[in-house]
Amino acid sequence: MRILHALAQRPGKTGSGVFLQQLFKTGFEKNYEQAVLAGVPIYEQDPGIDNLDLKNFYPVLFETKELDFPVVGMSDVMPYSSTKYSSLDQKMFKAYEKAFKKIIKKAVEDFKPDVVICNHIWLLCTFIKDLYPDLKVLVLCHGTDLRQLERSPMLVPIVKEKVPKCDYLFALNSAQEKEIKELYDLKENQVITSGSGYNPEMFFPIKRDKNKKIKIAYIGKICNYKGVPNLLNAIDKSKNYENIELNLIGHGNVEESVEIIDSIKVRKTQINYLGAIAQDELAKFLRSCDIFILPSFFEGLPLVVIEALASGAKVICTNLPGLDDFLGEDLKDLKAIRYIKMPRLKNVDTPFSEDIEGFEEDILKNIDAVCQEIVDNQEYKIDEVIKTLEDKTWHGLFNRLAKYF
Structure with a gap:
C-alpha cells in the first residue's frame, strides 16, 4: 500500500500540518510506502517530516516566478507570511491551479500511490480528482476549510461541484459531519466521523512539585x-x-x-x-x-x-x-x-x-x-x-x- 499525503500549505506549522506529520509517522511505523505533496515557500523546502525520503517529497513552490505570492493559507490568520484565498483573483487562481496540477501529475506518475490522504475539503482534493478520477482520495476536514465557503465566494462553485467526486470525507466530530452533509451533495455514508489524535509518547503526565503559582x-x-x-x-x-x-x-x-x-x-x-x-x-x-x-x-x-x-x-x-x-x-x-x-x-x-x-x-x-x-x-x-x-x-x-x- 502506497500513501500520498497532500496539503496545500506548509507541513507542521498549523493543526492540519501536525495531522500530516503524525499520520506520516504512524504510517512509517506500520511500514507503509509514503510520499508528501505540500505548498511551501521557495526558501524553505525541507518539510520537517521525520523519515521522509526527500525523493518522495513533491513541493509546490511559492514566491517564485510561477507563483509570485506567499503560500495560500486556509485560515485568514496564519503563523507565517501567507495569502488569503479571498484575495486570489482569476489570474492568481489559474497560476495556483496550474502549479498544483503540475506537481500532482509528477507525484502520481513517479510515486504511483494507491490512496491519497488530502487535508482540507477544498481546492487541492478537487485538483487531484480532476486529474485522476479513479485514484482513491480520502479528505480530512479541519473546520477552517468549511469557513472558507463563506470567506471566498469566488471559489465556492468549484468546490461545491467537485468535492462530491472524492471517495470519503472525514469529519472531526459529529456536528461537523452533519454540517458537511448539509453543505455538499453527497452519497449515503460518504462522510465519516474520524476524530483527532495525540502522541502519548510526547504528551503524558508526570508527578511534579506544586507550582509556586x-x-x-x-x-x-x-x-x-x-x-x-x-x-x-x-x-x-x-x-x-x-x-x-x-x-x-x-x-x-x-x-x-x-x-x-x-x-x-x-x-x-x-x-x-x-x-x-x-x-x-x-x-x-x-x-x-x-x-x-x-x-x-x-x-x-x-x-x-x-x-x-x-x-x-x-x-x-x-x-x-x-x-x-x-x-x-x-x-x-x-x-x-x-x-x-x-x-x-x-x-x-x-x-x-x-x-x-x-x-x-x-x-x-x-x-x-x-x-x-x-x-x-x-x-x-x-x-x-x-x-x-x-x-x-x-x-x-x-x-x-x-x-x-
Missing part, C-alpha cells in the same frame, strides 16, 4: 477570534490574580496580535508571552501546567485540548461544536474539562458585542473554580483521565482511516 497556559494564534483579549480581561478580575500566572504560547505576527501582546504590560496578573515553541518544548511545558484554557470562537477539533488533558492539565474551553460529543461525559465527571458557553456569533468567529461581558464573566467563573480546586488540593484522578483518551491517539485515528484505504 497556579500555572495557566493558552496555546494558539494570538488573535481576536481565539478569544485571547477576552481571556486577558477575565483573568485580570480573578480573586486569585496574585497567585496565578498566564502563559501565552503561539504566533503573534499580525497587527491585532501586536496590540494584544502590548496590552500585557498593563495587566495586574502575571502574563508571559513565550511566542511559538517547538512541539517537544510544548509537551514539556504542558506537563508543568495546572490549567489549559482555550476561549476560542471557532475551531475544528483542537488537538491541543487533547494534548493538554494527556499532559495532566485541567482544561477550560468554549463549548465548540462536537468537542463535548467527541471527548465524552467521563472527562466532565472527572473534572478534567469545563466548558464555557459560546457567545452568540454574528458570523463564523465574531461575537455580538452585547454578549462579550457575559462571556468574560463565564471565563472568570471557571478559572476561579478550577483554581480553588487546586488550592484545596482536591484529588484529581489523572490515571482515569488518561484511560479515557486511549482511543484518541494518532494510531487510533490512522486505523480508523485505514478501513477505507
Whole structure:
C-alpha cells in the first residue's frame, strides 16, 4: 500500500500540518510506502517530516516566478507570511491551479500511490480528482476549510461541484459531519466521523512539585477570534490574580496580535508571552501546567485540548461544536474539562458585542473554580483521565482511516 499525503500549505506549522506529520509517522511505523505533496515557500523546502525520503517529497513552490505570492493559507490568520484565498483573483487562481496540477501529475506518475490522504475539503482534493478520477482520495476536514465557503465566494462553485467526486470525507466530530452533509451533495455514508489524535509518547503526565503559582497556559494564534483579549480581561478580575500566572504560547505576527501582546504590560496578573515553541518544548511545558484554557470562537477539533488533558492539565474551553460529543461525559465527571458557553456569533468567529461581558464573566467563573480546586488540593484522578483518551491517539485515528484505504 502506497500513501500520498497532500496539503496545500506548509507541513507542521498549523493543526492540519501536525495531522500530516503524525499520520506520516504512524504510517512509517506500520511500514507503509509514503510520499508528501505540500505548498511551501521557495526558501524553505525541507518539510520537517521525520523519515521522509526527500525523493518522495513533491513541493509546490511559492514566491517564485510561477507563483509570485506567499503560500495560500486556509485560515485568514496564519503563523507565517501567507495569502488569503479571498484575495486570489482569476489570474492568481489559474497560476495556483496550474502549479498544483503540475506537481500532482509528477507525484502520481513517479510515486504511483494507491490512496491519497488530502487535508482540507477544498481546492487541492478537487485538483487531484480532476486529474485522476479513479485514484482513491480520502479528505480530512479541519473546520477552517468549511469557513472558507463563506470567506471566498469566488471559489465556492468549484468546490461545491467537485468535492462530491472524492471517495470519503472525514469529519472531526459529529456536528461537523452533519454540517458537511448539509453543505455538499453527497452519497449515503460518504462522510465519516474520524476524530483527532495525540502522541502519548510526547504528551503524558508526570508527578511534579506544586507550582509556586497556579500555572495557566493558552496555546494558539494570538488573535481576536481565539478569544485571547477576552481571556486577558477575565483573568485580570480573578480573586486569585496574585497567585496565578498566564502563559501565552503561539504566533503573534499580525497587527491585532501586536496590540494584544502590548496590552500585557498593563495587566495586574502575571502574563508571559513565550511566542511559538517547538512541539517537544510544548509537551514539556504542558506537563508543568495546572490549567489549559482555550476561549476560542471557532475551531475544528483542537488537538491541543487533547494534548493538554494527556499532559495532566485541567482544561477550560468554549463549548465548540462536537468537542463535548467527541471527548465524552467521563472527562466532565472527572473534572478534567469545563466548558464555557459560546457567545452568540454574528458570523463564523465574531461575537455580538452585547454578549462579550457575559462571556468574560463565564471565563472568570471557571478559572476561579478550577483554581480553588487546586488550592484545596482536591484529588484529581489523572490515571482515569488518561484511560479515557486511549482511543484518541494518532494510531487510533490512522486505523480508523485505514478501513477505507
